[in-house]
Amino acid sequence: SSEFNASYSMGRLHIEHMGGERVFSCANCDCPLTNRQQLISTRFTGATGRAFLFNRVVNLDTSELQDRVMLTGRHMVRDVSCRKCKTKLGWVYEFATEESQQYKEGKIILERALINESEGFPDPVKD
Amino acid sequence: LLELMENGSGCLNGSGAADSAEKAQQQQQCPAVQLSERNCEAVRVIGQYLRELGLARSAEALVLEAGCPLESGAAAQFRSSVLLGDWDGAEASLASLRRALWRESSWSEIAFRLAEQRYLELLESGAHIAALCVLRGKLTPLQFSPDRLHRLSGLIMCSGPEELRQLSGWSGAAGGTRQALLDSVEQFFPPSVMLPPKRLSVLLDQAVRAQVSRCRHHNTSLSPDQLTLLADHSCQAAASVPSVCSQVLDAHQDEVHVCQFSPNGRFLATGGRDCVAIVWLVEAAANPPGAPRVRHHLTLRIGEERGGVAWLAWSPDSRLLLACAAEEATEVIVWEAETGDCIKKLKHRDEDSLTTAAWLPDSNHFVVGGNRGHFYLCSVDVGFEKAWDFIRVVALATRREDDGGTAVLAADTFARIRRYRFDTMQDETLFREDGPVMSMSISQDETLLAVCVASAGVHLWDLRLRVCRRRLHGLTHGAYLLHASIGGPNQDFVASGSHDARVCVWHRGCQAGDGAQQHLLPDKLSGHGGLVSCVSWNPRHHGMLASASDDCTVRIWLPASLAAAALAASADGTGPGGAGFSSNGCCSSTVSKHQPPPLL
Numbered sequence: 001s002s003e004f005n006a007s008y009s010m011g012r013l014h015i016e017h018m019g020g021e022r023v024f025s026c027a028n029c030d031c032p033l034t035n036r037q038q039l040i041s042t043r044f045t046g047a048t049g050r051a052f053l054f055n056r057v058v059n060l061d062t063s064e065l066q067d068r069v070m071l072t073g074r075h076m077v078r079d080v081s082c083r084k085c086k087t088k089l090g091w092v093y094e095f096a097t098e099e100s101q102q103y104k105e106g107k108i109i110l111e112r113a114l115i116n117e118s119e120g121f122p123d124p125v126k127d
Numbered sequence: 128l129l130e131l132m133e134n135g136s137g138c139l140n141g142s143g144a145a146d147s148a149e150k151a152q153q154q155q156q157c158p159a160v161q162l163s164e165r166n167c168e169a170v171r172v173i174g175q176y177l178r179e180l181g182l183a184r185s186a187e188a189l190v191l192e193a194g195c196p197l198e199s200g201a202a203a204q205f206r207s208s209v210l211l212g213d214w215d216g217a218e219a220s221l222a223s224l225r226r227a228l229w230r231e232s233s234w235s236e237i238a239f240r241l242a243e244q245r246y247l248e249l250l251e252s253g254a255h256i257a258a259l260c261v262l263r264g265k266l267t268p269l270q271f272s273p274d275r276l277h278r279l280s281g282l283i284m285c286s287g288p289e290e291l292r293q294l295s296g297w298s299g300a301a302g303g304t305r306q307a308l309l310d311s312v313e314q315f316f317p318p319s320v321m322l323p324p325k326r327l328s329v330l331l332d333q334a335v336r337a338q339v340s341r342c343r344h345h346n347t348s349l350s351p352d353q354l355t356l357l358a359d360h361s362c363q364a365a366a367s368v369p370s371v372c373s374q375v376l377d378a379h380q381d382e383v384h385v386c387q388f389s390p391n392g393r394f395l396a397t398g399g400r401d402c403v404a405i406v407w408l409v410e411a412a413a414n415p416p417g418a419p420r421v422r423h424h425l426t427l428r429i430g431e432e433r434g435g436v437a438w439l440a441w442s443p444d445s446r447l448l449l450a451c452a453a454e455e456a457t458e459v460i461v462w463e464a465e466t467g468d469c470i471k472k473l474k475h476r477d478e479d480s481l482t483t484a485a486w487l488p489d490s491n492h493f494v495v496g497g498n499r500g501h502f503y504l505c506s507v508d509v510g511f512e513k514a515w516d517f518i519r520v521v522a523l524a525t526r527r528e529d530d531g532g533t534a535v536l537a538a539d540t541f542a543r544i545r546r547y548r549f550d551t552m553q554d555e556t557l558f559r560e561d562g563p564v565m566s567m568s569i570s571q572d573e574t575l576l577a578v579c580v581a582s583a584g585v586h587l588w589d590l591r592l593r594v595c596r597r598r599l600h601g602l603t604h605g606a607y608l609l610h611a612s613i614g615g616p617n618q619d620f621v622a623s624g625s626h627d628a629r630v631c632v633w634h635r636g637c638q639a640g641d642g643a644q645q646h647l648l649p650d651k652l653s654g655h656g657g658l659v660s661c662v663s664w665n666p667r668h669h670g671m672l673a674s675a676s677d678d679c680t681v682r683i684w685l686p687a688s689l690a691a692a693a694l695a696a697s698a699d700g701t702g703p704g705g706a707g708f709s710s711n712g713c714c715s716s717t718v719s720k721h722q723p724p725p726l727l
Contacts, residue, residue, distance in 0.1 A: 011607030017540040124517045
């Protein structure tokens with residue numbers, strides 16, 4: 001048929017990889033997410049317990065914008081999930097109402113129990 | 128008085144000269160037609176063209192009738208003197224032309240060349256004493272280019288004209304060297320004194336090249352001097368750009384992710400999630416000649432646990448097909464395409480993910496790699512040979528280099544395209560992309576690299592100049608891998624898949640003077656029912672394009688004129704399921720009646 005059916009859109013997912021010496025990936029399907037260099041803070045808490053704040057994470061799908069009140073104040077966030085297996089992994093801060101919390105905007109929280117840390121390797125290219 | 132000579136030969140008919148001299152005088156007193164300056168220039172240029180073709184009498188008649196001398200009197204005198212071999216006369220004319228030079232400093236060079244020609248001709252005819260006089264009396268005092276002077280004086284020792292010609296690279300008095308001397312002198316004088324050589328030919332060539340650069344669907348391997356002058360050049364879209372779906376191949380049971388024509392254009396390989404690689408045969412129908420059709424040849428299975436076929440690569444001799452599996456792919460398989468025999472299964476490490484591959488020119492070695500961090504040089508004979516570690520590879524290609532070795536081009540997860548030599552273990556970063564690389568494809572002549580960059584389109588990199596030549600936009604972005612392909616007789620066409628179920632086709636060479644933006648947008652071919660991930664141009668049948676889609680089919684696209692023929696010849700049920708062609712620019716360029724048909 002000549003009609004474009006959106007539900008057919010499968011194909012092979014484009015999976016990025018950030019590299020790094022210590023790599024974090026999805027605990028469920030091992031999809032690479034981020035690395036230690038991107039880790040900003042380990043002192044966050046999520047639904048499953050400890051959570052990490054990262055600067056940049058790849059291979060995530062985001063949900064619709066949600067208004068949430070957290071310990072640190074009111075925030076606008078989106079839930080993030082693994083692009084490959086769709087497991088919910090944490091959230092991303094889009095907007096913080098309090099000025100002292102604005103440093104989190106654009107950064108991603110991943111819950112420690114839902115990710116694996118593994119050995120990577122340094123980039124051999126020097127130029 | 129003007130006396131125009133035929134190229135390099137002959138002498139003047141005495142009585143004829145008197146007649147024409149009289150006529151010339153009469154004409155100059157009252158020319159029949161008054162010409163504007165531009166028209167006068169046109170006459171001069173045409174006269175030069177006629178004369179160069181050997182039509183000296185016509186040129187002479189033209190000049191007489193128009194009253195426009197081709198060049199100044201002294202220049203004409205100089206020209207005829209040189210062609211006659213009257214060196215003293217030539218020198219005298221040259222002296223009177225000296226004032227007209229662009230730069231006074233070129234004087235010594237011209238005088239040197241004139242004397243050099245004289246010297247060489249004297250040597251050729253055996254007059255060594257006279258030659259020596261020229262060397263001492265004319266060449267040396269000019270003090271121009273001591274190296275050349277030294278070489279010229281060495282030629283005195285030549286035993287005969289043959290040896291002289293061989294050693295000096297000069298083809299002799301009768302070998303057109305007098306004309307060559309004139310051509311080389313012309314550049315030193317302004318056009319009012321002497322016309323630049325072959326002026327009309329140059330202008331015509333420029334015009335044709337300008338038309339070619341504006342040709343939106345240029346798809347012919349004819350060179351500019353083979354194109355007709357009688358009408359503006361423009362390739363017919365219908366004959367060169369694929370626009371009609373001539374076949375829908377539905378042998379696959381699930382999404383098709385890869386399609387690749389073999390380098391000789393005889394086979395098509397397709398593969399996808401159903402874990403099967405299908406080899407199709409391309410047949411060019413006998414009548415009418417040139418309408419290619421595809422039919423099923425072999426179905427090759429890879430194991431079900433491998434998650435589908437991720438990549439297919441043909442060996443350069445089109446004999447072997449290599450398949451990589453998706454995701455947890457630890458093994459690659461090589462088959463012989465004609466028979467379907469599995470001739471190699473290669474596995475190195477259990478933790479590997481070998482999702483991309485490319486062959487080396489010997490059709491025995493190949494490279495495989497993936498994003499786990501290793502890529503390997505392997506061969507069909509021996510198996511695994513060498514590893515390169517700590518590079519997470521996204522796409523591979525190979526390219527022959529000037530020293531005879533082969534470089535492996537790899538795009539990695541840091542958006543770099545680097546070049547690796549397994550023989551010297553040398554590596555180098557060639558390009559850095561500004562976004563994550565999804566896939567990469569090299570043109571058949573190995574000069575261009577098409578890189579699909581996520582959310583950015585297709586970037587064309589020139590591998591010799593090492594610059595980005597074009598950024599092609601207009602395809603619909605999304606989360607899934609897309610592949611592009613470069614095709615056409617001059618590597619002018621780029622096609623890619625798109626998330627909106629359409630195939631995008633760009634003509635990269637076109638530089639329109641008007642609204643250049645328009646020509647960077649692709650023509651889009653509709654027909655598929657799902658994401659189009661991969662496309663491939665047939666290297667032998669240039670207008671033929673294959674596309675692989677999530678709707679489980681592979682479509683074959685042909686230019687409209689060919690497709691009509693292919694449809695008429697179809698007997699089996701693989702007819703098209705409906706086709707549409709929408710273009711972002713003019714749908715059909717002006718068709719020239721005199722245009723020779725573009726080659727396919």
